[in-house]
Amino acid sequence: MSPTPDDGDLFEAPAKLPVPDDVQEAVRTLIRWAGDDPDREGLLETPKRVARAWKEYAVGYGEDPAVHLSRTFHEVGGYDEIVLLRDIPFQSHCEHHLAPIIGKAAIAYLPSDKVVGISKLARVLHGYARRLQVQERLTAQVADCIWEHLEPKAVAVVIEASHSCMTARGVNTPGVMMTTSRMMGIFRSDERSRREVLALMGY
Numbered sequence: 565m566s567p568t569p570d571d572g573d574l575f576e577a578p579a580k581l582p583v584p585d586d587v588q589e590a591v592r593t594l595i596r597w598a599g600d601d602p603d604r605e606g607l608l609e610t611p612k613r614v615a616r617a618w619k620e621y622a623v624g625y626g627e628d629p630a631v632h633l634s635r636t637f638h639e640v641g642g643y644d645e646i647v648l649l650r651d652i653p654f655q656s657h658c659e660h661h662l663a664p665i666i667g668k669a670a671i672a673y674l675p676s677d678k679v680v681g682i683s684k685l686a687r688v689l690h691g692y693a694r695r696l697q698v699q700e701r702l703t704a705q706v707a708d709c710i711w712e713h714l715e716p717k718a719v720a721v722v723i724e725a726s727h728s729c730m731t732a733r734g735v736n737t738p739g740v741m742m743t744t745s746r747m748m749g750i751f752r753s754d755e756r757s758r759r760e761v762l763a764l765m766g767y
């Protein structure tokens with residue numbers, strides 16, 4: 565049976581975050597700077613929308629990604645090999661142009677004592693991605709967080725992303741991808757382990 569308006573909350577719009585006047589004015593200034601008129605009808609609600617959208621793009625500032633690694637498991641049937649989550653899509657924004665960074669990450673670790681629910685690795689990634697970033701820092705933050713809180717034998721993070729500041733402006737080079745990686749523990753010190761994790765990631 566399809567829902568009807570009598571189902572109550574289902575049809576209620578979510579409460580909208582209030583947007584301070586100075587934030588709206590900043591967006592209006594930017595619209596004027598871009599060459600348009602912030603008072604034309606189609607743009608009247610845009611400052612509020614943009615401000616609220618930015619709260620979503622930057623939602624990571626409101627969280628400590630390490631909290632996602634606090635629930636760990638110790639009993640995994642004696643499993644002591646690499647755990648890998650690959651092709652994790654993410655979105656971020658570059659701190660230089662506030663332009664979208666769209667990419668995918670592969671996150672691997674070699675557990676010592678603690679393992680974590682795999683969704684939590686993606687949550688750590690999003691917690692750091694949903695901020696103003698450079699790709700190098702994002703890569704390092706994800707790896708460091710896992711290294712510190714899971715105390716594994718090794719961590720590997722590889723991120724591939726397209727930077728809109730390069731594809732849609734500036735050097736205008738669509739299709740170009742940036743790759744960054746951070747290896748810790750024996751993925752860094754042992755050539756064979758490093759090759760193994762990169763092969764599992766598809767590199």
Ligand SMILES: Nc1nc2c(ncn2[C@@H]2O[C@H](COP(=O)(O)OP(=O)(O)OP(=O)(O)O)[C@@H](O)[C@H]2O)c(=O)[nH]1
Pocket residue numbers: 658659660697698699700727729730734735
């Ligand atoms: N290393 C690194 N550079 C980035 C990242 N995101 C954007 N950039 C680069 O940051 C640089 C900023 O350079 P600037 O010369 O200050 O800015 P710009 O004049 O807008 O540079 P162009 O993009 O070349 O037009 C550019 O080369 C961008 O491509 C990132 O995640 N890591």
Ligand SMILES: [Zn+2]
Pocket residue numbers: 658659660661662663727729730
């Ligand atoms: Zn940029």
